[in-house]
Amino acid sequence: MVAPLKVGIAGLGTVGAEVVRVIERQAATLTARCGRPIKVVAVTARSKAKKRGLDLRGIDWAKSPLAIATDPNVDCFVELIGGAGDPAGPAIEAALAAGKSVVTANKALIAKHGLKLAALAEKHGGALNYEAAVGAAIPVIKTLREGLAGTGIDRIYGILNGTCNYILTRMEQEGLSFEACLADAQRLGYAEADPTFDIDGHDTAQKLSILASLAFGTKVSESAVYVEGIRSITPEDLRAADDLGYRVKLLGVAVRTAKGIEQRVHPTMVPKTSSIAQVMGVTNAVTIDGQGIPPITLVGAGAGAAATASAVVADIADVARGIRAEPFGRPVAGLKAISKAPMERHEGGYYLRMLARDHAGTAATIATRLAEQDISIESIVQRQPDRGDGKAKSGPVPVILITYATSEDAVRRALKAVQADKVISGRPQVIRIEKN
Amino acid sequence: MVAPLKVGIAGLGTVGAEVVRVIERQAATLTARCGRPIKVVAVTARSKAKKRGLDLRGIDWAKSPLAIATDPNVDCFVELIGGAGDPAGPAIEAALAAGKSVVTANKALIAKHGLKLAALAEKHGGALNYEAAVGAAIPVIKTLREGLAGTGIDRIYGILNGTCNYILTRMEQEGLSFEACLADAQRLGYAEADPTFDIDGHDTAQKLSILASLAFGTKVSESAVYVEGIRSITPEDLRAADDLGYRVKLLGVAVRTAKGIEQRVHPTMVPKTSSIAQVMGVTNAVTIDGQGIPPITLVGAGAGAAATASAVVADIADVARGIRAEPFGRPVAGLKAISKAPMERHEGGYYLRMLARDHAGTAATIATRLAEQDISIESIVQRQPDRGDGKAKSGPVPVILITYATSEDAVRRALKAVQADKVISGRPQVIRIEKN
Numbered sequence A, B: 001m002v003a004p005l006k007v008g009i010a011g012l013g014t015v016g017a018e019v020v021r022v023i024e025r026q027a028a029t030l031t032a033r034c035g036r037p038i039k040v041v042a043v044t045a046r047s048k049a050k051k052r053g054l055d056l057r058g059i060d061w062a063k064s065p066l067a068i069a070t071d072p073n074v075d076c077f078v079e080l081i082g083g084a085g086d087p088a089g090p091a092i093e094a095a096l097a098a099g100k101s102v103v104t105a106n107k108a109l110i111a112k113h114g115l116k117l118a119a120l121a122e123k124h125g126g127a128l129n130y131e132a133a134v135g136a137a138i139p140v141i142k143t144l145r146e147g148l149a150g151t152g153i154d155r156i157y158g159i160l161n162g163t164c165n166y167i168l169t170r171m172e173q174e175g176l177s178f179e180a181c182l183a184d185a186q187r188l189g190y191a192e193a194d195p196t197f198d199i200d201g202h203d204t205a206q207k208l209s210i211l212a213s214l215a216f217g218t219k220v221s222e223s224a225v226y227v228e229g230i231r232s233i234t235p236e237d238l239r240a241a242d243d244l245g246y247r248v249k250l251l252g253v254a255v256r257t258a259k260g261i262e263q264r265v266h267p268t269m270v271p272k273t274s275s276i277a278q279v280m281g282v283t284n285a286v287t288i289d290g291q292g293i294p295p296i297t298l299v300g301a302g303a304g305a306a307a308t309a310s311a312v313v314a315d316i317a318d319v320a321r322g323i324r325a326e327p328f329g330r331p332v333a334g335l336k337a338i339s340k341a342p343m344e345r346h347e348g349g350y351y352l353r354m355l356a357r358d359h360a361g362t363a364a365t366i367a368t369r370l371a372e373q374d375i376s377i378e379s380i381v382q383r384q385p386d387r388g389d390g391k392a393k394s395g396p397v398p399v400i401l402i403t404y405a406t407s408e409d410a411v412r413r414a415l416k417a418v419q420a421d422k423v424i425s426g427r428p429q430v431i432r433i434e435k436n
Helices: A014-025 A027-034 A065-069 A088-097 A107-124 A140-147 A162-174 A178-187 A202-216 A235-244 A305-321 A359-372 A408-420 B014-025 B027-034 B065-069 B088-097 B107-124 B140-147 B162-174 B178-187 B202-216 B235-244 B305-321 B359-372 B408-420
Strands: A005-010 A038-044 A076-079 A101-104 A153-159 A246-257 A260-271 A283-290 A296-301 A347-356 A377-382 A397-403 A424-433 B005-010 B038-044 B076-079 B101-104 B153-159 B246-257 B260-271 B283-290 B296-301 B347-356 B377-382 B397-403 B424-433
Touching (some): A005 A014, A014 A038, A038 A305, A065 A088, A076 A088, A088 A101, A107 A202, A140 A153, A140 A202, A140 B140, A162 A178, A202 A246, A202 A260, A235 A347, A235 A424, A359 A377, A408 A424, B014 B305, B027 B038, B065 B076, B076 B088, B088 B107, B101 B107, B140 B283, B235 B347, B235 B424, B359 B408
Parallel strands (some): A005 A076, A260 A424, B076 B101, B260 B424
Antiparallel strands (some): A153 A283, A246 A260, A296 B296, A347 A424, B246 B260, B283 B296, B347 B397
16 A cells, blocks of 8 residues: 555635545545545644534644644645735745645745745645635646647636636626626625725736746735736626627636737626636636637636645645646746736727717817827717606716727827816716726 | 656658657756756657658667567657557556656547556656647646646536538538538548547547546546537528527536536537537647636647647646656556436537428427426427428427426427327427536
């Protein structure tokens, strides 16, 4: 019998407890697949007394994450505490420095300190696996790191935050406001009491910076991601998108351009026929455009204890089997620095929604201002809002435009001119379009 | 500098030539990712003279696939000849017996002789990688073998044949007949001159038997797959499906039931809202239902030189990195025998379409016969066919039913009784429903 892989787990929340259960329940399969048993030998958590429904007999209760990370009896340190700082960070560093392999679901830590940790893993020979950090059981890390190892990548984009997609789906399907859907998401546990991190796009940005590193060989850098959240999206935008053949999703997009790798997170119009547009509710999805090959899309739950545990256990199984790739797919020293995409140079199509003060002539004024910036209009709609009784409302009339590909700079200049003309009330709504 | 992985390639068709080009074009990335260069040292193909646009200077032209497979200078044998017999089979056996790793895109060979080859790989320590054999660049083999190593799987189903999906998509979108779409597919190169292997479901069955082995630990066995092709599907079925909220896809389904693993390939009604229903044209998709986790769906091109080469090069990169898993995820000796699913015991919902001879009373007769077999009806539609001028046609009237879950046996008995009643003309159309 080959020696078992001895695993120590720090953090026994819903994910940690599920990992212990899966390793137990799938013991025979894991042994067959890995050629050796996987054995949990040590655990720790904040409270030893908490009821978890786990049989921990025969498993050492360690006094701290660091104690597990440095325990000579542990081969593989599994960090499920969360948070980019102490105690998760120092414990992982200690485990890697001791030559152990590390498995973590900690997206924030990988986004902020992944390079330092990867360098330690490289130096001491351990693995650093973090499949669960992005898209839970969706195997996107493995696909980028191994499955597309020889394929140049032009673009990767995805729905990486279930909270935002849940809110946008409900807004679209039920015509509700952003605020109403957010409140519902909070009530159902899909959104935090402080939802800023999710709805303002920061969670997506952290995940995107990790995927971009794997896809393009760039240094993981959250600060190099342009970020815009979903607070400004209205039911009117979703209805107009629908009429025009689009849906609005909060996308993380990393794309190779003539000017370098552009990383951005923002509400995005995607064609209704695209795979990504079909993704509803808390589901996540990632589309990868490999050079010369049709897009590959991976869809699944982006969170949840069982889905996250599935990825964590697979990462442990890779360690047991001796499957190891560099944490970011290639040596850290070879990763290229990346700077923030200057969005004024972004090129693409745009959706613009404005409120015309005066129906007659406003569309012509807007069209003229766009033409001055060489922006071609794909479609223009003036929509007379309904009062709810089938009769037209008085007051400002929405004008909705879709442009052909142009530069953001040109769009901003044109809108500034339109505002100076005083033919619209309020600020124009601008949503970028991503073609598949 | 670490020694390069020396690769020999047998077969320089569109895929083989593309593999040579990708290894050359991506040399720097591959070296960084694998920690060593990948070097093509030998090739062979039927005709040396054929123009391929490849620079083969410095590469040995071997006299046969077997010569490459046994060349001591070759570490990794890449078989891109195709066909389950000679010369592909013996060459792969020789390479594995010599302890080399093998990469192949040969689905037929893996379906028919995969177990024997896997046993050889196990015995001599080489890898046997075949990601391209199912779904080309869609990383479904790796996902099942590694990405879900610790996750029990309840069901795996997919659109695994682009030809059939292309035909069904055109039939649905344009109301064309099966024959017209097949002829178009042949003209466009999406279907072979002899399309039997694709449209009668055998290609899907071979791929399904491979996926089922990886998912459930069963022996690869094409003969254990129940197979039904798409010849009998009519535009009327697709229209009725659409009305009822379904689409018709040729699915390969492997599912864990109380009576064992059921493997089947047949036209299937899937809810229009499911991920799999969105997959159009020659695209392939696979959905995996892991225990306790929401479905994971992988979508992409199922064929094409660049997509296939992408998977082949990734498989070679795994060999270069020393990433190795058992070919079917676990040792061959542990794989369980599987027998053909007795379809009469299959349980699920059914779509039934019959032509009622006499409008009045026929639906009642049918409903009674179904009730006698304890089959509950979810919906029933009698559709008066259109003459094309908006007026009702005379003659038989289609009756379309959707049943709740029942056994196939019960459906067959009920339909036999209906036929004995002589209230319908012709044979009833029966399409199984797969819920997501």
